[in-house]
Each structure stands twice: as C-alpha cells, then as structure tokens.
Amino acid sequence: MKKKNKICTAIVxxxxxxLFISPFYLVLVNSFKTQKGIFSDVIGLPGESFTLNNYVEAFKHLDFIKSFTNSLLITVFSVVIIIIFTSMAxxxxxxxxxxxxxFIFLMFSASMLIPFQAVMLPLVAMAGKIHLLNPVGLVFMYLGFGTSLSVILYHGFIKSIPKEIEEAAAIDGCNKFQTFWIIVFPLLKPTTVTVSILNSMWIWNDFLLPQLVINRPEWQTIPLKMFYFFGEYSKRWNLALAGLVIAMIPIVVFYLAMQKYIIKGIVQGSVK
Structure with a gap:
C-alpha cells in the first residue's frame, strides 16, 4: 500500500x-528562434532557426541598463527602509x-486582508496632490504596503530574544537606540534576510503600482518596459520572448542564490 502511494505521489x-515548467520551456526555447521558426514549430528545439540576434535587439529596445538601474535603486531603497522601520516597530x-x-499589532495583521485595488485610486489621487508621483513616492508607498508582513515576521522572532540581554545592555549604559541597533538587530539576521528576499522579489516584479505612479519614460522599471515592449513588438514574438527572458534573469538568479534562507527565516520567525 505504501509503495502504491509513493508511486501515485511521484506520478502526480x-x-x-x-505543467509548471512547460511555460518557462516554451519562452526560453522560442526566444532563440526566428519568427518563422516559432510559427513552424513552437514546441521543438531551435535547430536551424537558432539565433542570438533576438537578445541583442531586445536588450537595445528595452534600454535594459537604464530600466535595470531604476528597478535596482527602487528595490534596494524600498527594502532598506522597510527593514529599518518594521524591525524597530x-x-x-x-x-x-x-x-x-x-491593538496596533492586530491592525498590522488585519491590513494584510485589504486588497491593493481597494485603495489604489485614492492613494494615487493623494500622491498627485502632494507631488509624489515619482520614484521617491513609489518607495514610500512600498514602505506602507510592505510593513504588515515584515512586522509580523519580526514580531514572531523578537519574542524569542531574552529580555535580560537588553537589560544587561541598559546597565552597561546603552540607551534604547543603542540597545536595538547594537544588541538586538544583529540577532534578527535570519528574519532580516527573509524580509529582504520576500520584499525584493515582490517589488522587483511589481507592475501595477509603478504603472500608476511613474509617469516618465526615464523612470520606468523592467516590468513597465516589458509591458510597453510587448505592446510594440507583440507581433514579433521572437523579440518579445527574448525580452521576457532578459527581464526574468536578475530575479531568478537572486532567488536561486537566496532560496535556502526563505523557508528557514519564516519557520524561525513563526515557531519561535
């Protein structure tokens, strides 16, 4: 019976x-084909239609260096601010x-139930009135939307830290600011890594909020560039798919490098 269950589990x-890998396979394989090669054989390997020109043209039309820099700066500043404020909170x-x-902690937890679509129009209208429809305003909005989950993760981990450590620091002359940043914050490294990974992946891949906030081409992030790129090259699937692969590479590499910390940090924060 156990053997049958194992076989069924393996088959499923x-x-x-x-099912999960097939879309990535189709995107990757067809990104190396010519337009004619894609329409003649979507599933097969490139073969004679193999070309690297798709990536050269997509890299140029995406203005990849500029859009990559925009995404990187917005993501880094947003994550750093989220870590600073949520860990202290x-x-x-x-x-x-x-x-x-x-009550405040329950409010943080309850705010995760509110969908972004319910507040996006009032948020953008308010941001426009105070001139925050720019990358700086986008960073502060990410702080607001990323606070709830980050506070919950930190909250669970901090409860496991003995209060006696902080009392000893106070006896040695540390004020609250020094106690937190010198004594407590270094102990939060596992959760800090998890918070940074989860927020980095979300912010890097986010499309809706940047589309509402960023109104200049020179500020556009990679997801925004990909949106307009597909609109321009939707009939040239070879270029569109190559652009999609280029856009995915940074976050895929980041995830593969950091994936072992995600589950570890979440489990430590929830169990402790």
Whole structure:
C-alpha cells in the first residue's frame, strides 16, 4: 500500500512539474528562434532557426541598463527602509506590553486582508496632490504596503530574544537606540534576510503600482518596459520572448542564490 502511494505521489509530482515548467520551456526555447521558426514549430528545439540576434535587439529596445538601474535603486531603497522601520516597530510592540501595542499589532495583521485595488485610486489621487508621483513616492508607498508582513515576521522572532540581554545592555549604559541597533538587530539576521528576499522579489516584479505612479519614460522599471515592449513588438514574438527572458534573469538568479534562507527565516520567525 505504501509503495502504491509513493508511486501515485511521484506520478502526480511529475505531472505538476511538467505543467509548471512547460511555460518557462516554451519562452526560453522560442526566444532563440526566428519568427518563422516559432510559427513552424513552437514546441521543438531551435535547430536551424537558432539565433542570438533576438537578445541583442531586445536588450537595445528595452534600454535594459537604464530600466535595470531604476528597478535596482527602487528595490534596494524600498527594502532598506522597510527593514529599518518594521524591525524597530516590531521590537517596540513586543517590548511594550499593553492593550495599545496589541491593538496596533492586530491592525498590522488585519491590513494584510485589504486588497491593493481597494485603495489604489485614492492613494494615487493623494500622491498627485502632494507631488509624489515619482520614484521617491513609489518607495514610500512600498514602505506602507510592505510593513504588515515584515512586522509580523519580526514580531514572531523578537519574542524569542531574552529580555535580560537588553537589560544587561541598559546597565552597561546603552540607551534604547543603542540597545536595538547594537544588541538586538544583529540577532534578527535570519528574519532580516527573509524580509529582504520576500520584499525584493515582490517589488522587483511589481507592475501595477509603478504603472500608476511613474509617469516618465526615464523612470520606468523592467516590468513597465516589458509591458510597453510587448505592446510594440507583440507581433514579433521572437523579440518579445527574448525580452521576457532578459527581464526574468536578475530575479531568478537572486532567488536561486537566496532560496535556502526563505523557508528557514519564516519557520524561525513563526515557531519561535
């Protein structure tokens, strides 16, 4: 019976793996074909239609260096600000045991249930009035939307840190600011890595918020460039698919390099 269950599980796993991998396979394989090669054989390998010119043209038309720099700067500044504010907020919520702190934490948790679409129009209208429809405003918006999950992750981990460590630091003459950044924050490294990875992947791939906020071509991120690129080259699938592969490479490399920290950090933050 156990053997049959293992066989069934293996078959289901293989089928699911094929379903998930097949879109990536089609995009990658067809990105190396000519337009004629794609329409003649979508599933097969490039063969005689193999070409690298698709990537050269897509790289140029995407203005990849500029859009990559925009995405990188927005992502890095957003993640750094999220880490700074949410780690301090979670620490104060844990150490300040009162009904107010409990209520604030519940508000952070409840805000995760509110969909972005419910607030995007008032948010953009307000941002336009105070002249924040630019990358700086986008960073502050990411701070607001990324706070809830980050606070929850930090909150769970900080509860495992003995309060005696902080009391010893206070006896040695540390103020609250020094206690947190010198004593507590280094202990939060596993959760900090997890928070940075999850927020980096979300911000890097985000399309809707940058489309609403960024109104100049020179500020466009990679997802925005890809949107307009597909609009321009939707009939030239060889260039469009090559551009899609170029856009995916940075975040795929980042995820593969950091994936072992994601589950580790989440488990530590939730269990402890």
């Amino acid at each position: 796993s293989i089928i699911l793996a094929i 979670a620490w104060m919520l844990v150490r300040t045991k009162s009904k107010v702190s409990t």
